[in-house]
Amino acid sequence: MIVLKLGGSVITDKDRPETLDGDSLEQAADAVANALEGEPEDLVIVHGGGSFGHHNASEHGVSTIAGTHDAAAVLEIHGAMKTLNQFVLSRLLDRDVQAVPVHPFSTAHRDDSGDLELPTGQIETMLGEGFVPVLHGDVIPHTGVGATIVSGDELVAELAHDLEADRIGLCSTVPGVLDADEAVIERISAYEDVAAVLGASEATDVTGGMAAKVQALLALEAEASIFGLEGLASFLGGESPGTTIE
Numbered sequence: 001m002i003v004l005k006l007g008g009s010v011i012t013d014k015d016r017p018e019t020l021d022g023d024s025l026e027q028a029a030d031a032v033a034n035a036l037e038g039e040p041e042d043l044v045i046v047h048g049g050g051s052f053g054h055h056n057a058s059e060h061g062v063s064t065i066a067g068t069h070d071a072a073a074v075l076e077i078h079g080a081m082k083t084l085n086q087f088v089l090s091r092l093l094d095r096d097v098q099a100v101p102v103h104p105f106s107t108a109h110r111d112d113s114g115d116l117e118l119p120t121g122q123i124e125t126m127l128g129e130g131f132v133p134v135l136h137g138d139v140i141p142h143t144g145v146g147a148t149i150v151s152g153d154e155l156v157a158e159l160a161h162d163l164e165a166d167r168i169g170l171c172s173t174v175p176g177v178l179d180a181d182e183a184v185i186e187r188i189s190a191y192e193d194v195a196a197v198l199g200a201s202e203a204t205d206v207t208g209g210m211a212a213k214v215q216a217l218l219a220l221e222a223e224a225s226i227f228g229l230e231g232l233a234s235f236l237g238g239e240s241p242g243t244t245i246e
Helices: 021-035 050-060 071-094 121-128 152-162 209-217 229-236
Strands: 001-004 041-048 099-101 130-138 138-142 146-150 165-173 223-228 244-245
Touching: 001 152, 001 229, 021 041, 021 071, 021 229, 041 071, 041 152, 050 071, 071 099, 071 130, 071 138, 071 146, 121 130, 130 152, 152 165, 152 209, 165 209, 165 229, 209 223, 209 244, 223 229
Parallel strands: 001 041, 001 165, 041 130, 099 130, 165 223
Antiparallel strands: 138 146, 223 244
């Protein structure tokens, strides 16, 4: 059971609103298709918002904690993410990957404490029927706040826990978690070991940077890897490229 996150900054040009990075998406789709040939493992894919979701969320002042009651704002954010999701699905379907969408806006919510609730019964059924569920960062209803953002990283953590994932992969724009000298840190077992060198994304990001990713992954039981696009094929092949988080 693998939960794979394709970072929004990998498949989009995060500095240009609603701009796809077509070459990178094609490369990612090729790696997924090749990995699923023969005897495929169960695979759930989550992709980030990149310049589609983050741009629109920022325009409306919506984040994982700051909400909106404006339906037009919700539709703009959700609509942008559905557009990006369709790009991802079409590239996978072109390669005979049985990819299907799961839109968090219609399935997930936050309670009045801000905790994420994501039912996974439909995802388990999809997997059992041979589909590859593809989720994405999205806007979701939030008790008392209207609607807030759910990040791809949050979805990965929830899915990995509920589906008892064996492996978790985060495909990023960097080859792993980098130290102060820009070298890849091979293994992280405690956040305190890397707290001094982790910073937020420079591009518009309403869901937190590398620090948030590492903290979320350390809280999970399954081994996780953070790697660049060039490491995606080896990760899907069973290796542990980039930084291993345990």
